[in-house]
Amino acid sequence: MxxxxxxxxxxxxxxxxxxxxxxxxxxxxxxxxxxxxxxxFWMLICSLKSDAEVVSTVFKFTPTISNYQVVLFRQDSNFILAFFQNFIVSGGAILLTVLVGVPAAYAFARYDFKNKEGWAFQILSFKFAPEILVILPVFMIFQRLKLYDTYFGLIWVYQLITMPLLIWVVRGYFEDISVEIEQAAQLDGYTWYEVFFKILLPLIKPGLVAAGLLAFIFAWNSFTFPLILSGTRVQTITITSLRFLASDSVHYGQVAVAALIAVLPEIIICLFIQKHLVRGLSFGAVKG
Structure with missing residues (x-):
């Protein structure tokens, strides 16, 4: 007992x-x-305040939608146009990155060629290099090639931001997949293209989604490249938001509206693909 x-x-x-x-x-x-x-939450509160209340009150204030009216509907704001232009540039950059970066990642993972690791590190160094370091020569090249203030020009230069990240992340996923899987599929009669698209791509989908989302965030939030390489025809929201910073004052409420709207696509995308994102970020973290 x-x-x-x-x-x-x-x-x-x-x-x-x-x-x-x-x-x-x-x-x-x-x-x-x-x-x-x-x-x-704080950005939402600031977006509903007047400029005077932003600096004088915390939670007790009179809500107003005037900041939203100025940002979204004032004629000289052009924020909505910049929002969609940012989608075109960032989406186009990610599409090009995936089309070129995934085969490149597979090549680095599966094939042995001269100075392979040196080339891989060279690609990665583009991500680490400060944007201000390359902006002047890129600007001069864009002027010569008539790429200044164009969609294609920004999509092309964004590859310096998005391509290295995706190649290095996806390369690790390809390396974690056994070569015997490909060999067994080829013995069953699959061509290389069928093995790649029907077997390998589904296996790396979580990692590809995670890398693509991170690359999209970097492209969406890019500031230096569009600041120098775009003019009046193509503008991103990171540049258009500067209009709410006056020379003698800062319109905090309008800046809060711009920031809140700018971050919404990233939040919505993360919510829709969170299952793949979690699997992609945690894949390979525990190995038995």
Missing amino acids: DTISALEKATRNKKTIGAGLNVLRYVALTIWLVFAIFPL
């Missing part, structure tokens, strides 16, 4: 400790959730 009582007591203590740990876990997750969402 004493042994049974001791076991029951130990079991109750274990359950109590487990319940306490679960409570601590939920409290920690709640604190982290508040920490992560608070910037968006």
